[in-house]
Amino acid sequence: MMSKVSDLHERWSRDPDYREAYAELGPEFELARSVIDARSGAGLTQAQLAERMETTQSVVARMESGRVHVSTKTLGKVALGTDTRLKISFEPMGDTS
Numbered sequence: 001m002m003s004k005v006s007d008l009h010e011r012w013s014r015d016p017d018y019r020e021a022y023a024e025l026g027p028e029f030e031l032a033r034s035v036i037d038a039r040s041g042a043g044l045t046q047a048q049l050a051e052r053m054e055t056t057q058s059v060v061a062r063m064e065s066g067r068v069h070v071s072t073k074t075l076g077k078v079a080l081g082t083d084t085r086l087k088i089s090f091e092p093m094g095d096t097s
Contacts, residue, residue: 025066032066035078039064042082052081 012018039049039060046060053060055077062068063078072088079086 028066031070032064035060035070035075036064038078038082038084042084044082049078049081053077 013022039046042049044052045057046064047057050057050060053074063070063074072086075086075088078084
């Protein structure tokens with residue numbers, strides 16, 4: 001039987017090494033999730049978004065994997081391709097006391 005990703009994450013989160021690695025990669029995964037949400041919200045496949053961005057489907061797939069660094073120029077192309085507005089912000093990390 002296959003495990004759900006959320007179940008695996010919950011189980012693995014008990015491991016301090018996993019929690020540390022996940023925290024370090026959090027921003028990359030959040031960005032990937034935002035790209036996926038913009039694309040799916042626009043009703044586009046990866047190939048359709050790639051065509052609008054004048055790139056390839058594999059480039060879109062790599063962005064959505066969260067394993068590549070994406071430039072703001074490329075994010076701008078995602079925004080144009082999905083008819084969305086790119087917004088980049090810095091938010092407080094929370095109470096540090």
